[in-house]
Amino acid sequence: MREISYLEAVREAMSQEMRKNEDVFLLGEDIGVYGGAFGVTRGMIEEFGPERVRNTPISEAAIAGGAVGAALTGMRPILELQFSDFITIAMDNLVNQAAKLRYMYGGKGKVPMVLRTPAGSGTGAAAQHSQSLEAWVAHIPGLKVVQPSTAYDAKGLLKAAMDDDNPVIFYEHKLLYKTKGYVPEEQYSIPLGKADIKRKGKDVTIVATSIMVHKALEAAEVLEKEGIDIEIVDPRTLVPLDEETIIESVKKTGRVIVVHEAVKRGGFGGEIASVIAESEAFDYLDAPIKRLGGLPIPIPYNPNLEKAAVPQVADIIAAVKETVQFK
């Protein structure tokens, strides 16, 4: 069993596809010789050349606009944004062009592009380079939103994203780049909209995204020793959302905690909680649905405060205990 890192899994997914499919190319800031802000594309320009691994000016609006145009005219671009915070600059092209055109052209045009971008805090990059803004794009019909939590998922989901004829926002997590896991050498695809049960349990369901999957797994280890059996559901894609897997899990456990790193207020956890409350799982709830998310503050520069601003393992353990207290 070969283990590679999350970062290598992303690179491998792109390289394998680019060897097969001439239409796929990369564009982004310093993704050539430098290999991008986190080194994901390192070595790719040597293999595929500057035509297919294109350095761009420092303009996310231009990168996104160029990608939309290329996609509309038959290419399958993958654009990289150095930090997902900068998606705000690309937002007009994403929201008003990429997401809309296939609908507005009645299906005659399509926008098969993938926007890869690292999100999240934990690197000491402070307020403008540490956010988790996935809820912004999840709100827009026409955009698919992916948040892989493991190397295996990253490779399979990126393959599915590249194969998709719609714009896909592919959120990588900075702290996950170094995490290793079993990843098959050959290409494989994980369908968008299929959640993964990362741990089976019976007492509480934790719906966790991205890095919070790992924190939840850690919490589950601790709680297992206290006799609390956690089930962890990783939606993997926010859009489309695998509601069925979440609902079935909650029906089984009767208790649910939704955890994400993004600010809790207006975060996607609210959407997941609502889906549960509106579903038949409602009648199985034996405790209020609980959400854990970031505090409503910009990510602080101080490392201790930075940690305190987003849910940690201890927070998850406390939330679980509160939820199962009356079981």
Add this chain to the structure above:
Amino acid sequence: MAKEIFMPKLSSTMEVGTLLQWFKEEGDPVSMGDPLFEIMTDKINIEVESYEDGFLLKKYFEVDDEIPVNQIIGYIGEKNEQVPNESPGISSGDSQESVSAVQQETSIETDTNEHVYSSTEKVRATPAARRVARENQMELALVSGSGPNGRIQEKDVLQFLLHHENEVKITPLAKKIADSNQVDIASLQGSGVNGKIVKEDVAQAIASHRQDTSAPVKRKRLSGMRRVIGERMQQSVNTAPHVTLTSEIDMSKVKELRAQLLPIIEKQTGYRLSFTEVIVKAVGVVLSRHASVNASLISDEIVYNEEINIGLAVAVDDGLLVPVLKNVNTKGLAAITREAKEIGKQARDSTLQPQQMKGSTFTISNLGMYAIDAFTPIINLPETAILGVGRIQDKPVVINQSIEIRPMMTVSLSFDHRVIDGAPAAAFLTELKHVLENPFELLV
């Protein structure tokens, strides 16, 4: 000044009461403690007593009226005192006063207000707890919650379901009172801490005539017809000493007769001749020879009726009607068949006229369509007797020292021993048997 009489509020859930009967008329003198009227609530029937001395001045409502709680029903006051022509509406008086005016089964007083509070308070429970309660058709209010702020969790409901029968929470005093009054503790709803049954809960159960307040038993008001049937049956059983004679009749020849006449009568009338009509005809003919069985006992007089009018008991929805076939002894089978079928239909369609149900001198109740052999019919007073007809069934009978299979029918004659004795009744039944076994005698 005239005092109001108003609809008392007898339970926390009572909103209206139905007036069942007045015990007093307008102008009657009443004294404190006299029963004034009877009402029916959603739970009980109860007599309401007067708590004033004076005269009943006004009755604003009639029997069967549904009257809201505290609505003024009437007035008691001095003779000829003036009161409004119409009910002035809701009483301004204190409703507690009316409760104390109600005839109490026991002297134990209860605080109804406290109960109202506890039963209307919204239950705090998780959706899962509610689902389990719903699936088990149980009252969540009975469960004490272990969650925050007393929230009922799923496990609380499950535990309650598991234990509630053998682990009813009750104070020792309440248990003692309940035991001595034979109150079923399991049916009580505790108002104490954590749903514990306290003395007041038991007292309330006793006060409400041990009516179970939690179990939703189907209740239906006695319909007018049922009430009449009940009264008449009760009166008959109470006043007439009943004796029932039974006899088995070989119906072979009646069957032959019916088989031959059926097409003829059907052609004439469009109705199919049934055994009932043959029996009616035979009873009519035999009654003409047994005047005492056709008599009526009316206030110490035995009236020997000239006419022979047979009442036919007809089952209808939720009741029983007895339309009358007049002068059956003088009518042919075709006429009897037509009349019997028509009144039977009218009875079932509820289109009978009152005069069609009057004047019977003898009644026949036929249960032959059921698996009934014999029964003890109750006499339709003031008649002297009633004939119960059972089914016709093939049976082995001894005929001339050999066993033959014959269609046998059992008839049951109940008679009023005040009017006749066993011998004449037996003679009547014997002759009826003879006529039905030899139906050509009907021609005589």
